[in-house]
Amino acid sequence: MRVHVLKRLLVGEPLSTAQARHERLTKVTGLAIFASDNLSSVAYASEEILRVLIIAGPAALGASTPIAIAIAIVIAIVIYSYRQTILAYPQGASDYIVAKDNIGPAAGLTAGSALLIDYTLTVAVSVSAGIAALTSAFPALFPLRAWLCVGAIALIAVGNLRGLRESGRLFALPSYLFIAGLVALLGVGFARYAAQGGTAAPAAVGEPAAALGAFLILRAFASGAVALTGIEAVADGVTAFKPPEVVNARAVLAALAVIMTALFVGTTALADLYDVIPHAHETVVSQLARQVFGGGIIYYYIQAVSMLILVLAANTAFADFPRLAFFMARDGYLPRQFGNRGDRLVFSNGVVMLTVVAAGLILIFDGDTHALIPLYAVGVFTSFTLSQASMVRRWLRLRPSRWPWRVAISTLGAVTTGTVLLVVAATKFLDGAWIVVALIAILIMIFVTIRRHYEDVAGQLSLDGYGTPEEMSHTVLVLVGDLHRGVVEALQYARTLSPSAKAVYVETDPERTRRLEEKWGRHGLGVPLVVLNSPYRSLLGPLLEYVQHLTERPGKHVVTMVIPEFIPARWWQHLLHNQTALLIKGALLFRRNVIVTDVPYHLKH
């Protein structure tokens, strides 16, 4: 009862199934919800590039702007491809579904496991980067960062258990505030740079640890590729838009492309102009804002909205993970519990699962964004590549109008993302990408095993070719250890089941048997009492033998074992009574044609 009240308080009143259709998003809230994941990576993608380049010394940081522009081109290609995908899949085009439909189940499962990992990492990375924005502004909080992260995840999870639309309203504002904040930062930053002609030269730094070679540039590019994470969210969530869904989703995707490339390239270029060097305790965006605005209110505003959009970006994954889990559960690749909607119309099991795994990741990696990044991009680009390649197959097969153009676009997308995937996997392999590669393989095996099990069960339960069932006969036994009110009730009950019910008593002490038989004469309701002898004082041995003997009768003979059980009013009182019923249930559970029935007798106080 109390748990129920708590649940209502946190999660809200139950919603009826018919209400499902009304939980839809407009373009404006849709952009905020689905774009937050992608946009928020502006807060750390530039920094990840700089962190790699700094290995070759501060002079190498100048390479960051060209790298950012290359990434921006990839972003444009991928978004353009996804706009095609939406057209083909108006009911929501998860990469899992697209790959499964067009290439085959193996590709679908690869994309699915890559995405599940990716969503989990989205939560972990976004939340830890959001908390890093907070601890940059308030260094005193730095030691507590792992717990702050876990607290933030719990908060988002509760928001999501309440349901999608309310979450949308909650999350629309910070996305726009973030866009506004960054636009202001870039505008003022570039204007000030133009006016002053640059800042003071950076302090001299020690010898570079490595030369700026092709491998380092590729690594920097691979790090910056996290800027693409979250682009697929819009295509996955088409059905969450208000009708006309496809048109709205495509518009949102186009807007996202413009905003994203502008902010990302702008931030990277500005960091380059202001000679920002990555620092362990302060993020690059925080350093930039501090240099442009000083430590005033606008600086704190930028930090606050960075944190908000990052924490809320995690929310995208909370919409996507349960939805993907639902699709995979529907296809029998995940436990079917992920396919149930809770009473607030959300897939509660998926939300809870995501929360637990992401919080676990944060604690293991101690809330450190940079440690998580190498794991992140592999999954994302795997699913991108598979999804684009599937679209190529699809256009070639269906040949809709203008199909050569569409094939060209999707092929460009597939080749680009595939190349990036190889670069990321190769340059980040030792930093953690191997974990994801191994995990994808393991997950695929698990999915296949689960699916095989469900198919096997369905086959065993199927009624196809099932003849008339064998005639069933029936013996009802009541297991007694004494004769009291609880037993009398069980005897009464057994008699309603079968007029020829029998009581069974296992004798450990002849004296007690005598006393029981005496009582039986008065209160036994005329039910015959069978006494089984037990020289070793074991209850189970003789009982199992007797039941075995009964079930060996010809035909399908079922034995019902009625166990009178009194239920104490308080939990601790259970400790004071023999757990005989439990023991017997455990022993009989795996026997065929034996059914155990508890008849509870409820005690007062």
Place this chain on the structure above:
Amino acid sequence: MAHVRAYQLKRLFLGSPLPTAQSRHERLGKATALATFASDALSSVAYATEEILLVLVLAGSAALSYSLPIAFVIAGLIIIVVSSYRETIRAYPGGGGAYIVSKDNLGIYAGLVAGAALLIDYVLTVAVSVAAGVAAITSAIPALFPFRIWVCVAAVAAIAIANLRGIRESGKIFAAPTYLFIVSVLGMIIYGALGAIFDFIGETPYAPHPPGLEGVGLFLFLRAFAAGCTALTGVEAVSDGVPALKPPEAPNARVVLTWLGVILVALFLGMTYLAYDFGIAPRVGETVASQLARHVFGTGLIYYEIQVVTMLILLLAANTAFADFPRLAFFLARDRFIPRQFGTQGDRLVFSNGILILAGLAAALLVVFGADTHALIPLYAVGVFLSFTFSQAGMVRRWLRLREAGWRWRATLNGIGAVATGLVMVTIAVTKFVHGAWIVLILIPVLVLLFVAMHRHYDDVARQLSLEDFTWPPPMTNTVLVLVGDLHRGVITALQYAQTLSASPKAVFVETDPERTRKLEEKWSKWGMGVPLIVLSSPYRSLLGPLTEYVDTLQRLGPNHMVTLVLPEFLPARWWQQILHNQTALLIKGTFLFRKNVVITDVPHHLRH
């Protein structure tokens, strides 16, 4: 499968089950009985002297010579207590533990106090004996000293397994070390005394007496005396265990007890005297007994033999408690003061639950107190002397009441015992209060309260279940419902089963999606076996809400109306497959568990591979 493997493991450790009829043959002869019951009392010789010296040394090593008079007083106390208990055995040939004697003669609360004191005492016997036994070994092999806690825990486990096998076999294992210990220590005392008299063993080189921390005062004497009284622990074991002896039980037990008293006094006085004569002072890392043996025999084969048998008798002393604790628990459970699980004998004729609890608690104590004998001793003696006092006082009441032949003499003897042990108990409680006795003094009333609460619960249950002036309920009617979510082979088995239970069972389906309902109804017409299908609508997709409502309406049909809910459940062949299926059955069982007149029946459908 797992069940079978666990069973084989159990047989390997514990042996084959024994039939009830074999119970009588598990009896002990006098010689084995002395070994089994004496080990507890005798083993305290290994540390009682040391405990006296540890207190006296606080007043400087010059004060150590006061150990001798203190030991004499304690020896006198031993004689009084042994004589008293000989009378108890005569009166209680069926086993006269302090619990039973106090309960019979002083009333139930006195019995419960004695019972609580004894339960604590037995746990401490195990902890103290094992800690001291392991100390004997770490004295000989100092390299083991850092591992002493884990060595102790392993020893407790080993003793517990031996006891789970059964009492007579334990008796056999334990006879040899007890006699070896008696012979070795007596030999050491005689050889040492001869050596002192004829001067072939030197005194320890004279060290100037360091000034003590405290002056020699009455309080210090009393504390030293209280510490030495641990020598008496375990004397009661014989009178508790009378029925374990071969017939005639009572005379045999009296002989065993007399022998125990004689040997105990001889060993305890001899050890204390030698320690005094050779000027041995207590030291961390080596026991007094070890120092003594080293001094008398040098660090040779005989020294190691003495350390080993000392360890063995101490470990085996713990065994006495493993016989006593479960037996006392059985009596308490029979009188319904503790959970009745303690009242059932396992298939090797021992009270397995008592043994397991004792082993668990003792191991925990050893870990908490870092396996340090001296830290545990202050907790130990209070409980022992409390139960002595109650038991003796109970006997006095009994003699005064029954007035059998020679009752004056017997009452006087037990009276002296009661007064003496009572005084000692007060002394211990006062002098050791801050050192840990307070824990026991709080624990005893807490346990007594628990006993009373449990007793009240059992009485209450018995009253609620009693058939006396039981008015027969109206005849019972029963509606059988089969809860279905789909129609497959498992459901068909359940429908068939429901039809054997009732002539008119009904199937219930909770609708969350009208499309599924349509499909189900289609299948139903073909495979439904003529059972009517009731569809309950659920707008919030909850299974439980509509179901409980429907069950409620059914129950309003009649005064004694039962609803049987048949749940078709398929059982996967492997445990992990369980997580792949909705746990609906579990959820429903949880919901209806506390509702009256609802019976849940699982009909399992076993899946292959």
